[in-house]
Amino acid sequence: MPNRTVHSIKVPRLYKTAAKIVQEVREKHGSLKTLIYEGKHPNVSGIYALCYKTLAKETQLTYLLNKIKILINEPGLDPWLARILVTELLWGKKTLKSECKPIQTVLAYEQKLRELSNIDDVERPRKTDQQKVNQKESSPDQNKDQGAIMTFVAVLGKLFIYSMAMFTLPFVAFFGVQHIMKVEFHIRDELHFCVCCCNYIKKPRYVRINTLLLPLEKGISYFQEEGWHIMPKCSNYIEYLDAVKKLKQPNFIQDFHIPELLVFPSNTIFYKHSKYQSGEIVLQDKASCLSSYLLNPTRGSVVLDMCAAPGMKTSHLAAIMENTGKICAVEVNEFRYQMLCKTIKLTGASCVETVHKDALTLKSDEYPNVEYILVDPTCSGSGMLDRQKLFGKEKYDPIRLKKLQAFQVLMLRHALLNFPNVKKVVYSTCSTCPEENEQVVSEILENVQNAYKLLPAKELLNGNWLNFSSKIYNCSDKCLYIKSNVDLCNDFFIAVFERDFDVPLPKYKEKKPRQQVASNNQGKKQIDVLHAENANTTRKLKKLGKRKKTNEETFQNGETSQNEETKDNILIDSVLNASSDSIEFIQEVKNDSDDNTSQNNDSVDIEPVIKKRKKKISSMMMKLPRNRFRLSQHKELRSQKKKRKIV
Numbered sequence: 308m309p310n311r312t313v314h315s316i317k318v319p320r321l322y323k324t325a326a327k328i329v330q331e332v333r334e335k336h337g338s339l340k341t342l343i344y345e346g347k348h349p350n351v352s353g354i355y356a357l358c359y360k361t362l363a364k365e366t367q368l369t370y371l372l373n374k375i376k377i378l379i380n381e382p383g384l385d386p387w388l389a390r391i392l393v394t395e396l397l398w399g400k401k402t403l404k405s406e407c408k409p410i411q412t413v414l415a416y417e418q419k420l421r422e423l424s425n426i427d428d429v430e431r432p433r434k435t436d437q438q439k440v441n442q443k444e445s446s447p448d449q450n451k452d453q454g455a456i457m458t459f460v461a462v463l464g465k466l467f468i469y470s471m472a473m474f475t476l477p478f479v480a481f482f483g484v485q486h487i488m489k490v491e492f493h494i495r496d497e498l499h500f501c502v503c504c505c506n507y508i509k510k511p512r513y514v515r516i517n518t519l520l521l522p523l524e525k526g527i528s529y530f531q532e533e534g535w536h537i538m539p540k541c542s543n544y545i546e547y548l549d550a551v552k553k554l555k556q557p558n559f560i561q562d563f564h565i566p567e568l569l570v571f572p573s574n575t576i577f578y579k580h581s582k583y584q585s586g587e588i589v590l591q592d593k594a595s596c597l598s599s600y601l602l603n604p605t606r607g608s609v610v611l612d613m614c615a616a617p618g619m620k621t622s623h624l625a626a627i628m629e630n631t632g633k634i635c636a637v638e639v640n641e642f643r644y645q646m647l648c649k650t651i652k653l654t655g656a657s658c659v660e661t662v663h664k665d666a667l668t669l670k671s672d673e674y675p676n677v678e679y680i681l682v683d684p685t686c687s688g689s690g691m692l693d694r695q696k697l698f699g700k701e702k703y704d705p706i707r708l709k710k711l712q713a714f715q716v717l718m719l720r721h722a723l724l725n726f727p728n729v730k731k732v733v734y735s736t737c738s739t740c741p742e743e744n745e746q747v748v749s750e751i752l753e754n755v756q757n758a759y760k761l762l763p764a765k766e767l768l769n770g771n772w773l774n775f776s777s778k779i780y781n782c783s784d785k786c787l788y789i790k791s792n793v794d795l796c797n798d799f800f801i802a803v804f805e806r807d808f809d810v811p812l813p814k815y816k817e818k819k820p821r822q823q824v825a826s827n828n829q830g831k832k833q834i835d836v837l838h839a840e841n842a843n844t845t846r847k848l849k850k851l852g853k854r855k856k857t858n859e860e861t862f863q864n865g866e867t868s869q870n871e872e873t874k875d876n877i878l879i880d881s882v883l884n885a886s887s888d889s890i891e892f893i894q895e896v897k898n899d900s901d902d903n904t905s906q907n908n909d910s911v912d913i914e915p916v917i918k919k920r921k922k923k924i925s926s927m928m929m930k931l932p933r934n935r936f937r938l939s940q941h942k943e944l945r946s947q948k949k950k951r952k953i954v
């Protein structure tokens with residue numbers, strides 16, 4: 308290849324796409340499958356295998372990359388791409404065939420990687436130590452001594468103690484756990500608890516017939532023509548769940564609650580199906596369908612979907628409304644907004660108007676006739692089965708949960724109090740954490756006083772449901788919990804609010820946009836103001852009130868340029884989405900290099916960039932709302948600066 312330098316050779320698309328997906332899963336808690344399907348790469352199974360392996364080998368990859376220092380020595384190498392390439396080299400095809408720069412870079416470390424990746428090698432020190440200990444313990448001399456010391460009586464005594472322990476310990480464990488479940492979690496049904504403890508969930512494949520493009524009856528007969536047999540309808544939910552558990556090819560069944568949702572055996576593959584490619588069927592989990600189903604907007608109504616991308620629920624809402632009326636689908640994130648537009652186009656949801664905006668900045672006078680709102684905000688994603696399979700039971704950082712909770716409260720409160728003609732609001736999360744569910748709803752109930760009431764989910768589903776919110780919270784058991792191990796779909800939480808128009812809405816102060824503010828900055832500015840202004844009902848949000856001044860001061864002093872403002876927004880987003888500061892930092896550095904150079908161009912000297920960004924990030928972090936620690940640091944730095952000036 309005489310004329311082409313390694314810089315100009317492109318990284319194979321498969322690796323680039325896989326790297327982006329893995330990054331999105333890890334940083335934004337996206338669903339692996341959804342991202343892959345939405346990526347529309349021709350080699351879906353190849354990408355899935357590579358991403359899955361990379362995520363599954365995460366710990367080993369971190370160890371290897373740290374050990375060989377590749378990311379330090381090669382600052383131009385994208386860390387996510389590096390993970391993908393190393394996975395392919397060590398556990399995938401075991402070879403990398405391309406002359407492109409990143410692949411050549413990784414190949415330069417191949418020998419080291421192979422040496423280190425040898426699991427025996429990695430674990431040998433520990434094993435050898437353990438073996439030494441074992442050897443010591445079972446050395447013949449010692450055994451002899453022990454044999455001499457251990458009398459027959461001693462052996463009998465030991466056996467007696469062991470048998471007593473083996474007999475009693477299971478009882479102690481069982482009744483102990485039962486006691487904790489009763490006292491701490493108010494769960495009395497042991498059988499249910501035992502079922503819940505079983506981690507193995509075989510989720511069936513859910514296919515929603517997109518009735519905008521394919522009438523339900525036609526859809527069903529289409530599958531029958533393909534050789535599938537439809538099972539008879541069940542008379543109650545328990546019977547239905549039993550039928551789904553036993554579902555085997557060539558049988559499928561209509562969902563018990565949502566008629567347009569068809570349920571197929573778990574190993575059925577649909578992503579290559581022509582009807583999926585054409586948007587006539589949508590691969591949407593039952594849990595996700597339930598939010599739109601419970602919102603149930605009437606034909607011709609006006610609906611606001613405040614957190615819309617990738618648009619699964621929006622397109623379902625459009626189908627429920629038969630493309631009549633209007634749905635405003637709002638999404639703040641640029642990349643996800645593009646995904647939303649694609650979904651809307653593919654599914655023929657012509658009544659949808661997509662809005663690329665921060666939903667917290669929506670004005671009531673811009674949307675005066677909104678009657679139904681769906682609030683499906685960013686959450687921890689702890690209920691996603693794909694995540695659980697990949698990462699096991701994750702521990703959720705309480706600080707992150709609190710941040711998410713504050714954001715979710717703001718979003719839900721904005722929906723309930725800002726639009727005067729709203730009749731019904733559905734709040735949903737794919738989270739199992741009460742912090743994002745019952746606690747959010749209970750706090751909001753206090754705020755809205757009696758202007759809204761919660762509709763009891765059990766009644767909405769005609770008594771055919773098994774799990775509800777905990778009675779220990781204000782919302783009591785009125786909200787719906789979807790439990791993967793019971794309902795055979797993702798874990799989910801749904802609350803349905805209904806407006807009582809006899810009770811006036813509590814006042815909701817909305818800051819008027821400042822005229823001198825450049826339009827690009829308005830969004831961010833208003834979020835800050837909203838964060839602060841909506842903060843008067845709880846102790847947590849009172850703290851934000853104090854922060855308001857700092858943010859406004861920062862703003863008025865013109866300390867942030869437009870460019871920095873965008874970065875600031877990215878940072879706020881990553882504070883909400885990323886799991887650690889290091890990820891934010893990597894993201895920031897990546898953003899910078901994305902802005903300036905091609906992603907794989909390693910000719911940039913990244914060290915000064917890193918230093919500069921580190922400085923910028925720490926200064927930006929201090930300007931961010933919702934963190935007392937940063938605020939106090941910020942104040943301290945300001946006073947130090949002042950003192951220095953005086954001196």
Ligand SMILES: C[S@@+](CC[C@H](N)C(=O)[O-])C[C@H]1O[C@@H](n2cnc3c(N)ncnc32)[C@H](O)[C@@H]1O
Binds near residue numbers: 613617619637664
């Ligand atoms: C759980 S996802 C929504 C899934 C979507 N309802 C569906 O069914 O396909 C949450 C979405 O809210 C978006 N989001 C977060 N904050 C937002 C804001 N302030 N305004 C608008 N969208 C926001 C996120 O970017 C993300 O795409």
